Amino acid sequence: xxxxxxxxxxxxPDPVGGALKPTHERFREVVENAxxxxxxxxxxxxxxxxxxxxFISSSPTxxxxxxxALTKRIRLFTAVTTLSLLDPVRAYEDYATLDHLSEGRLxxxxxxxxxxxxxxxxxxxxxxxWDRNAESYEVFRRIWRQDKVTAATRFRPPLTDAEVWPRPxxxxxxxWHGSATSRESVDLAARHGDPLFSANVTNPIEPYAxxxxxxxxxxxxxGHDPARIAVGAGTAGVHVAxxxxxxxxxxxxxxxxxxAFLKSAGLPVVFETLEDFVERSSALVGSPQQIIxxxxxxxxxxxxxxxxxxxxxxxxxxxxxxxxxxLFQSAVAPTLRKDxxxxxxxxxxxSPEPPTSTQEFPRA
Numbered sequence: 001x002x003x004x005x006x007x008x009x010x011x012x013p014d015p016v017g018g019a020l021k022p023t024h025e026r027f028r029e030v031v032e033n034a035x036x037x038x039x040x041x042x043x044x045x046x047x048x049x050x051x052x053x054x055f056i057s058s059s060p061t062x063x064x065x066x067x068x069a070l071t072k073r074i075r076l077f078t079a080v081t082t083l084s085l086l087d088p089v090r091a092y093e094d095y096a097t098l099d100h101l102s103e104g105r106l107x108x109x110x111x112x113x114x115x116x117x118x119x120x121x122x123x124x125x126x127x128x129x130w131d132r133n134a135e136s137y138e139v140f141r142r143i144w145r146q147d148k149v150t151a152a153t154r155f156r157p158p159l160t161d162a163e164v165w166p167r168p169x170x171x172x173x174x175x176w177h178g179s180a181t182s183r184e185s186v187d188l189a190a191r192h193g194d195p196l197f198s199a200n201v202t203n204p205i206e207p208y209a210x211x212x213x214x215x216x217x218x219x220x221x222x223g224h225d226p227a228r229i230a231v232g233a234g235t236a237g238v239h240v241a242x243x244x245x246x247x248x249x250x251x252x253x254x255x256x257x258x259x260a261f262l263k264s265a266g267l268p269v270v271f272e273t274l275e276d277f278v279e280r281s282s283a284l285v286g287s288p289q290q291i292i293x294x295x296x297x298x299x300x301x302x303x304x305x306x307x308x309x310x311x312x313x314x315x316x317x318x319x320x321x322x323x324x325x326x327l328f329q330s331a332v333a334p335t336l337r338k339d340x341x342x343x344x345x346x347x348x349x350x351s352p353e354p355p356t357s358t359q360e361f362p363r364a
Contacts, residue, residue, distance in 0.1 A: 006046035015257030046077030052117035082113030104349030190218035195230035232306035254315030288331035
């Protein structure tokens with residue numbers, strides 16, 4: 001099993017202390033956390049993309065490029081690249097550049113994105129967001145593989161023998177499809193034989209497990225080898241301590257503040273108590289053995305081989321956060337790495353693939 005740490009670069013007052021860090025300090029904290037993640041032995045670091053409050057992660061390529069300059073080993077993930085909002089040509093240019101700067105350590109997780117403010121900012125409607133996501137991915141995918149692309153697109157100007165530079169370092173790059181509830185995203189992933197990353201952060205396990213089962217069904221429907229499936233899964237929170245009592249005590253103020261924030265924002269609260277949150281959500285809060293047992297329970301439903309944790313220390317002290325991550329790596333990760341297989345592909349840069357000929361992309 002492989003382990004990532006991700007951040008959406010939430011920028012709101014600390015859930016316990018109430019202080020709001022200056023924006024430049026928040027970015028510095030993200031970069032320092034990425035360096036720590038590599039130092040502790042994690043396999044990857046991811047940065048989300050959001051274009052609305054309370055996030056400042058609108059430029060993941062810029063942040064990841066800085067992280068690439070300060071790290072050597074970890075793979076760099078987007079979590080997620082909101083292709084439904086982006087011009088696929090411009091997105092390709094940014095990510096191909098990052099691919100070179102990181103020497104082939106880039107993985108993408110793509111998704112349509114969500115949130116009314118984001119859609120309004122980019123003039124995307126609820127009715128066309130899925131079609132935009134699919135079209136953008138088809139064009140992005142072909143630009144990555146082909147030296148010239150012709151595409152009769154709906155949502156951007158058509159392309160005719162278009163050459164887009166720079167040509168990428170990895171040919172092709174690995175693209176995961178991030179999905180919380182969407183069968184459209186799952187079908188797109190299965191059709192292309194791409195890995196799936198389940199958001200798995202808001203609800204109990206059942207809807208996510210059902211979506212992953214659907215992904216496996218569609219994968220076989222499109223004629224792919226079941227042995228090549230790769231699934232990743234998120235977590236709703238993490239705090240590992242020597243005992244469950246210590247973990248709950250440290251995390252309780254974080255949970256209570258987060259619930260208060262959701263209520264003040266008019267958002268639904270799925271888990272009213274910390275005990276229910278720890279029991280029925282994907283949160284990994286407890287002793288090392290409790291964390292191991294819970295990941296195994298989820299693996300029985302998901303069959304996932306990649307797991308993401310939260311990179312940020314929001315609500316706990318920096319020392320508590322580091323101690324938790326260190327304990328995860330020393331007392332949890334070794335067992336899970338032994339018990340659960342890695343994804344069915346190399347974690348090193350994707351091997352080169354020669355470009356293919358141009359091909360018309362039909363109008364949807």
